[in-house]
Amino acid sequence: EAGVAQSPRYKIIEKRQSVAFWCNPISGHATLYWYQQILGQGPKLLIQFQNNGVVDDSQLPKDRFSAERLKGVDSTLKIQPAKLEDSAVYLCASSAMTAPSPGNTIYFGEGSWLTVV
Amino acid sequence: AQTVTQSQPEMSVQEAETVTLSCTYDTSESDYYLFWYKQPPSRQMILVIRQEAYKQQNATENRFSVNFQKAAKSFSLKISDSQLGDAAMYFCAYSDIRDDKIIFGKGTRLHILP
Numbered sequence: 001e002a003g004v005a006q007s008p009r010y011k012i013i014e015k016r017q018s019v020a021f022w023c024n025p026i027s028g029h030a031t032l033y034w035y036q037q038i039l040g041q042g043p044k045l046l047i048q049f050q051n052n053g054v055v056d057d058s059q060l061p062k063d064r065f066s067a068e069r070l071k072g073v074d075s076t077l078k079i080q081p082a083k084l085e086d087s088a089v090y091l092c093a094s095s096a097m098t099a100p101s102p103g104n105t106i107y108f109g110e111g112s113w114l115t116v117v
Numbered sequence: 118a119q120t121v122t123q124s125q126p127e128m129s130v131q132e133a134e135t136v137t138l139s140c141t142y143d144t145s146e147s148d149y150y151l152f153w154y155k156q157p158p159s160r161q162m163i164l165v166i167r168q169e170a171y172k173q174q175n176a177t178e179n180r181f182s183v184n185f186q187k188a189a190k191s192f193s194l195k196i197s198d199s200q201l202g203d204a205a206m207y208f209c210a211y212s213d214i215r216d217d218k219i220i221f222g223k224g225t226r227l228h229i230l231p
Contacts, residue, residue, distance in 0.1 A: 003161075042121075042208050042221030043162070056218060089160055106219065108162035 002026065004109035006092050012115045018080035021112040025074070025094030031055075032069055033106065034077050035091040043091055049075065082116045089113050119144045121211050123222035130199045131230050137184075138194045138225050140209030151185065152210040152219065153194045155203075162208070168192065196227075204229045 005024040013019050025032050031050050035043035046065065048055040051072035060067065064083070069075040079086055089111040096105070120143045130136035142151070153165040168176045168185050175183050180200075184193045196203055209222040 037160075040223070042210075042223050043219075044221075045218055048218060091160070091162065093162070105164060111160040113160075 004092055004094055004107055006090075006109040006112050008112060009110065010113045010115075012117060013082055015084055015116050016081040018078065019082060019114060020076055020078045021090050021092075021114075023075045023077070023092030023109060025092070026096075026107055029094035029096050029107075030072070031095045032075050033091075033093040033095075034067055034075070035093065035108075037089045037091055037111070038085075039088070046077070046090075079114075082114075084116050087114055087116045119146075119149075119211050119213065119220050121209050121220055121222035123209050123225050125225045126223075127226045127228065129228040129230055130196075132199055132201060134199055135195060135197045136199055136227065138196075138207050138209075138227065140192045140194070140222060142190050142192060142209070142211050144190070144211065144213065146213045149211060149213045151183075151192045152212070153181070153183070153192075154208045154210055154221075156206040156208060156224070158205075165207070166194065199229050201229050201231065203227060 007022050011019055033048050034046045036046050037043040046060045047057040047067045049069040052069050067077045091108055091111045093106045093108045122141045149170045151168045155163045155165050166176050166178045166181050168183055175185050180197045182195045206224045206226050208224045210219045212219045
């Protein structure tokens with residue numbers, strides 16, 4: 001079974017530029033998550049999709065971050081304009097259940113490393 | 118709001134020895150899930166073990182076991198017969214029964230000494 005795929009793996013941009021990250025979840029997984037992991041911290045949930053609808057985006061900085069999941073499959077996370085504090089690893093994850101269910105196994109991708117200079 | 122606290126930023130253990138990583142959490146819920154995730158340098162989060170709060174029996178997975186103390190809101194991970202491949206960041210995490218959102222602690226970096 002193929003895992004969660006993310007690209008690009010690494011990106012360096014200047015502040016005020018834009019960047020986009022792509023995620024392809026495990027085939028058939030209805031729920032998709034984007035997490036932000038700043039160095040030295042645990043991952044923080046940015047947004048959760050179920051199919052192509054947003055379940056929770058309460059911690060997404062909507063003035064600069066946007067995410068979409070067209071057709072309920074792959075997803076794109078965009079940052080525009082980027083700030084220095086956006087330097088982090090952006091982790092995409094997916095789970096199989098079609099409805100939130102406690103303890104679903106969530107599978108993570110290897111992450112997209114962003115450095116803003 | 119739920120919180121997860123890992124008070125040990127780093128730990129070291131000799132290969133083949135046993136090590137325990139600590140975790141405390143805060144919640145007003147009575148039913149929830151607790152997890153330990155392993156994150157190697159590749160950054161891919163790997164589920165190590167999961168505990169359901171309503172189960173009194175501590176979860177075990179091969180060399181990994183937990184000590185779940187619900188009243189104390191404590192959830193420690195014991196790694197027996199430590200191996201070089203166990204070196205990684207370990208995150209304690211919480212999820213309540215209403216959804217799949219996972220709240221992570223800040224992590225403990227585990228070093229295995231040969």
